[in-house]
Amino acid sequence: xGSTLDPGLLAHIGRTSPPQTExxxxxxxxxxxxxxxxxxxxxxxxxxxxxxxxxALFWPVVPLGELLPDGVARDDLFPAPPGKxxxxxxxxxxxxxxxxxxxxxxxTRTLSDIYEKNGSSGPLVFxxxxxxxxxxxxxxxxxxxxxxxxx
Amino acid sequence: xxxxxxxxxxxxxxxxxxxxxxxDAVQLFLYNAALWNAHRIHFDHPYATEVEGHAxxxxxxxxxxxxLTQCALEWxxxxxxxxxxxYSNRRLSHAGxxxxxxxxxxxxxxxxxxAVISLAVVNGDxxxxxxxxxxxxxxxx
Numbered sequence: 001x002g003s004t005l006d007p008g009l010l011a012h013i014g015r016t017s018p019p020q021t022e023x024x025x026x027x028x029x030x031x032x033x034x035x036x037x038x039x040x041x042x043x044x045x046x047x048x049x050x051x052x053x054x055x056a057l058f059w060p061v062v063p064l065g066e067l068l069p070d071g072v073a074r075d076d077l078f079p080a081p082p083g084k085x086x087x088x089x090x091x092x093x094x095x096x097x098x099x100x101x102x103x104x105x106x107x108t109r110t111l112s113d114i115y116e117k118n119g120s121s122g123p124l125v126f127x128x129x130x131x132x133x134x135x136x137x138x139x140x141x142x143x144x145x146x147x148x149x150x151x
Numbered sequence: 152x153x154x155x156x157x158x159x160x161x162x163x164x165x166x167x168x169x170x171x172x173x174x175d176a177v178q179l180f181l182y183n184a185a186l187w188n189a190h191r192i193h194f195d196h197p198y199a200t201e202v203e204g205h206a207x208x209x210x211x212x213x214x215x216x217x218x219l220t221q222c223a224l225e226w227x228x229x230x231x232x233x234x235x236x237x238y239s240n241r242r243l244s245h246a247g248x249x250x251x252x253x254x255x256x257x258x259x260x261x262x263x264x265x266a267v268i269s270l271a272v273v274n275g276d277x278x279x280x281x282x283x284x285x286x287x288x289x290x291x292x
Contacts, residue, residue, distance in 0.1 A: 028185070035181035036217045037172060039225060051224070051233050052217045056186045070198075071189035088212045090239035095232070147239075 005125065009081065010114055017077050017109040022057050024049065026101040032056050049099035054133055054142060057099075058107045077111050078127055086127060086148035096140040104136045112145070125150040154228030158264050158289040167226040167254030167268065172218060174210050176246055182214055207245035215240065215250075215281040219270040222252040223285040231264075231289040238270065238283025249275050257284065264289045 026046035032053050033043040042048045049057075060073045067073055080086055099105065113128040131144040155161055176194070183193050191198040192209040199205045216238045223233060244250055250272055257267040265288045272281040 031181070032185045035178065035185040036214060036221070037178070038221060040221075040229070042229070050217065051220045051236060052213060055213050059186045059188060061187055067189055070203075071191040071195075073189075088240050090237060091213070091216055092235070092237040094235045098232070 005116060012078055012111050013114055015077055015111045019106050019108045020058055021106045024099055024101055024103040046101060053099060077109055084150050087151055089147040089149045092145040094143045096142055105133050105141060107131050107133045155226050161256055161259050161266055163256050163258050165256040167222055169222055169251055169253045171251045173249050174246055179208055179246055210244045212240040215272045218252050219283045222254045222270055223268050223287055227287055231287050234286045234288050236285045238281055240281055242280040244274055244280050
């Protein structure tokens with residue numbers, strides 16, 4: 001069965017974002033721990049980051065004028081086709097080591113796949129992005145695979 | 152919190168304690184501020200309801216994912232760590248709703264000191280809004 005996906009869309013597969021490097025601070029870990037309602041002391045004290053802290057660490061920071069009317073930053077890795085928007089699907093994480101204050105972490109995002117699946121209301125387009133986080137010695141810290149559905 | 156003591160005491164089918172969450176506007180504000188997420192559906196009530204037609208402020212999907220990791224980690228209570236975790240968002244939930252996390256031990260591998268935990272965020276109607284699973288490794292005694 002041939003794919004009905006637009007070759008222009010498929011051409012985005014393999015695109016990689018410029019590496020983003022951020023410094024982990026105890027204060028930011030504590031804010032994240034409080035905001036998410038953590039109860040373990042190591043997280044509340046900021047000695048170690050909760051497992052999903054990287055979501056906050058690498059959230060894009062863009063000028064106000066570049067935010068869309070709904071407040072969302074445009075994704076430069078995958079510009080959605082006109083009239084379409086990506087909805088959050090699933091997320092998969094592999095943890096290689098904990099994140100602690102003082103870590104200097106670098107993330108690289110790659111658009112790893114675009115594929116179709118038949119849903120109850122017709123074919124759905126899935127977009128898969130892999131984020132690799134490494135430390136200052138380039139050792140792996142975590143790998144995140146997110147799947148978004150184009151609607 | 153009823154944390155597990157040792158992998159030898161863990162059996163497939165064991166229930167994790169879980170927890171109830173009732174996210175309000177303050178928590179959604181702090182969470183989105185911590186992320187630097189300006190998506191209006193999470194903090195701008197008139198926009199969320201009148202423009203996008205939601206029943207209220209939308210609870211961010213990644214926050215539900217975080218709660219699932221908390222369910223597994225509070226049960227482990229520093230006696231081990233998360234090796235991997237996955238979840239998906241199935242239904243929206245809104246500020247003010249009573250949501251709860253649930254977990255069940257799906258399988259145990261004593262040789263590796265690992266267990267797979269099935270996780271879910273459930274809403275007040277008993278619907279699973281965010282299913283997930285985690286693989287944990289217990290520290291060797």
